[in-house]
Amino acid sequence: xxxxxxxxxxxxxxxxxxxxxxxxxxxxxxxxxxxxxxxxxxxxxxxxxxxxxxxxxxxxxxxxxxxxxxxxxxxxxxxxxxxxxxxxxxxxxxxxxxxxxxxxxxxxxxxxxxxxxxxxxxxxxxxxxxxxxxxxxxxxxxxxxxxxxxxxxxxxxxxxxxxxxxxxxxxxxxxxxxxxxxxxxxxxxxxxxxxxxxxxxxxxxxxxxxxxxxxxxxxxxxxxxxxxxxxxxxxxxxxxxxxxxxxxxxxxxxxxxxxxxxxxxxxxxxxxxxxxxxxxxxxxxxxxxxxxxxxxxxxxxxxxxxxxxxxxxxxxxxxxxxxxxxxxxxxxxxxxxxxxxxxxxxxxxxxxxxxxxxxxxxxxxxxxxxxxxxxxxxxxxxxxxxxxxxxxxxxxxxxxxxxxxxxxxxxxxxxxxxxxxxxxxxxxxxxxxxx
Amino acid sequence: xxxxxxxxxxxxxxxxxxxxxxxxxxxxxxxxxxxxxxxxxxxxxxxxxxxxxxxxxxxxxxxxxxxxxxxxxxxxxxxxxxxxxxxxxxxxxxxxxxxxxxxxxxxxxxxxxxxxxxxxxxxxxxxxxxxxxxxxxxxxxxxxxxxxxxxxxxxxxxxxxxxxxxxxxxxxxxxxxxxxxxxxxxx
Ligand SMILES: [Zn+2]
Numbered sequence: 001x002x003x004x005x006x007x008x009x010x011x012x013x014x015x016x017x018x019x020x021x022x023x024x025x026x027x028x029x030x031x032x033x034x035x036x037x038x039x040x041x042x043x044x045x046x047x048x049x050x051x052x053x054x055x056x057x058x059x060x061x062x063x064x065x066x067x068x069x070x071x072x073x074x075x076x077x078x079x080x081x082x083x084x085x086x087x088x089x090x091x092x093x094x095x096x097x098x099x100x101x102x103x104x105x106x107x108x109x110x111x112x113x114x115x116x117x118x119x120x121x122x123x124x125x126x127x128x129x130x131x132x133x134x135x136x137x138x139x140x141x142x143x144x145x146x147x148x149x150x151x152x153x154x155x156x157x158x159x160x161x162x163x164x165x166x167x168x169x170x171x172x173x174x175x176x177x178x179x180x181x182x183x184x185x186x187x188x189x190x191x192x193x194x195x196x197x198x199x200x201x202x203x204x205x206x207x208x209x210x211x212x213x214x215x216x217x218x219x220x221x222x223x224x225x226x227x228x229x230x231x232x233x234x235x236x237x238x239x240x241x242x243x244x245x246x247x248x249x250x251x252x253x254x255x256x257x258x259x260x261x262x263x264x265x266x267x268x269x270x271x272x273x274x275x276x277x278x279x280x281x282x283x284x285x286x287x288x289x290x291x292x293x294x295x296x297x298x299x300x301x302x303x304x305x306x307x308x309x310x311x312x313x314x315x316x317x318x319x320x321x322x323x324x325x326x327x328x329x330x331x332x333x334x335x336x337x338x339x340x341x342x343x344x345x346x347x348x349x350x351x352x353x354x355x356x357x358x359x360x361x362x363x364x365x366x367x368x369x370x371x372x373x374x375x376x377x378x379x380x381x382x383x384x385x386x387x388x389x390x391x392x393x394x395x396x397x398x399x400x401x402x403x404x405x406x407x408x409x410x411x412x413x414x415x416x417x418x419x420x421x422x423x424x425x426x427x428x429x430x431x432x433x434x435x
Numbered sequence: 436x437x438x439x440x441x442x443x444x445x446x447x448x449x450x451x452x453x454x455x456x457x458x459x460x461x462x463x464x465x466x467x468x469x470x471x472x473x474x475x476x477x478x479x480x481x482x483x484x485x486x487x488x489x490x491x492x493x494x495x496x497x498x499x500x501x502x503x504x505x506x507x508x509x510x511x512x513x514x515x516x517x518x519x520x521x522x523x524x525x526x527x528x529x530x531x532x533x534x535x536x537x538x539x540x541x542x543x544x545x546x547x548x549x550x551x552x553x554x555x556x557x558x559x560x561x562x563x564x565x566x567x568x569x570x571x572x573x574x575x576x577x578x579x580x581x582x583x584x585x586x587x588x589x590x591x592x593x594x595x596x597x598x599x600x601x602x603x604x605x606x607x608x609x610x611x612x613x614x615x616x617x618x619x620x621x622x
Pocket of ligand 1: 191
């Protein structure tokens with residue numbers, strides 16, 4: 001077989017095995033998308049972001065560095081705890097108390113020559129869109145749904161249909177005990193994390209009034225003890241979730257309340273789990289899931305094989321509970337997804353209409369049927385039915401025409417109505433003069 | 436690099452072409468998720484008779500003032516105002532709420548920082564602005580000595596409820612308590 005001149009010319013031995021997939025097309029390679037002479041260079045120049053430097057993050061950083069990625073950033077706000085050391089293998093006892101991102105970055109840089117890892121010791125929410133815009137791929141190894149939803153919404157909102165670089169593939173790994181998942185999201189194109197929320201067991205996000213007045217589940221009783229009883233009685237100056245005495249206090253409070261409302265199932269272990277939001281972590285599961293995520297990153301970066309997410313399956317679930325089982329399927333995008341699915345529907349209007357005519361039209365439009373709509377454009381509050389002060393300030397708009405209000409063809413408006421508490425509508429104005 | 440994108444974009448282009456005759460160019464303005472959520476929260480707000488709002492710039496609904504005028508409890512007869520600043524990350528992040536007056540309250544410090552669990556550690560995206568304003572209203576009906584931000588006021592309340600009430604009245608009138616002068620908030 002003829003050997004083509006391929007990048008990198010240096011260190012051919014070091015990358016012998018990687019080059020077998022980086023330089024040659026395989027049976028599943030799309031010939032239109034793959035060019036074996038440039039793949040290695042392209043991957044080296046790519047900036048990839050790893051979110052989380054915990055159990056999954058350590059694995060991800062090591063895997064990516066050994067897969068030819070040379071410009072890696074890692075972000076994590078946590079510091080190293082002694083209980084991390086059993087599985088977060090980039091950390092040593094002497095590192096306890098230091099930043100996870102910084103220690104992990106330094107460790108991998110030292111072990112894998114030629115890789116540059118930039119550490120960000122902060123919350124993902126502290127970074128803005130400009131920060132996320134610099135990466136070509138984002139890989140998540142997080143243990144919180146909250147953080148996943150945030151990065152998902154951020155990446156979806158960053159999409160500008162006209163700018164190819166604004167689409168950031170999101171690869172998300174997650175583990176819980178012996179179970180885990182790896183999924184790929186192409187923001188606005190494929191089903192997003194918000195679409196897939198039903199794949200997560202809901203974690204206590206219960207309104208306080210439920211906790212206070214109508215608990216239904218053992219978790220409610222525990223949260224009540226945690227949020228309300230503790231604050232009311234302050235048995236200790238500050239809640240230390242690692243102090244068994246504190247957990248015992250919460251457990252007993254929760255148990256009393258559970259008896260009062262005849263709810264079974266409150267145990268010490270559950271109390272600890274709810275209060276500490278514990279997700280049991282198993283090193284082997286992290287390793288399997290991180291490998292799958294790294295594989296996806298590699299495939300997206302190189303085009304050497306089709307990745308998850310396009311054109312078909314986007315979600316790989318793994319279970320090691322009773323045996324080894326994996327299932328890969330397509331999770332459908334949801335039309336009513338509040339993040340990616342709530343796409344604006346077209347609304348034909350006459351630009352000479354007054355705002356009042358537009359408001360009234362919502363009551364009779366079969367697709368809306370809104371009796372008390374409040375309407376806003378991106379940077380203008382058109383008409384709000386409440387609160388009172390805003391209603392008064394926006395009422396004069398009712399007599400202005402859409403043109404006078406500065407609305408343009410194709411502009412988006414948001415419409416809400418208290419009768420539809422769970423949904424809000426987005427419409428894209430389509431100007432059409434009525435004859 | 437990432438040629439998959441050109442494929443995806445092609446597909447999107449096709450879909451667009453199938454759906455419509457092609458939209459006009461130009462950067463269109465999109466309503467953000469945070470704005471839409473705030474709009475929804477505002478249209479469901481129940482302010483009752485003791486609360487009002489003011490929007491200095493009605494086009495910016497992410498920033499407004501809430502007035503609370505308790506009609507019972509020890510803070511009755513006062514008019515307290517709070518600034519609400521909502522970030523683009525709402526509802527992933529709670530609104531930032533601050534009292535504009537210097538008042539004598541165990542759960543509000545002299546800088547106006549408010550100690551309310553749902554504004555910090557217990558904020559969840561399922562909570563809405565209504566939950567926050569109900570919480571604020573509750574702070575005036577039931578000042579809470581066990582969760583203090585102004586420790587002196589909390590101690591005062593715990594040790595001598597009647598004396599605390601008198602101090603609240605005098606602070607509300609613009610007087611001074613324990614060496615601190617407070618803002619007059621009586622209507
Ligand atoms: Zn979605």
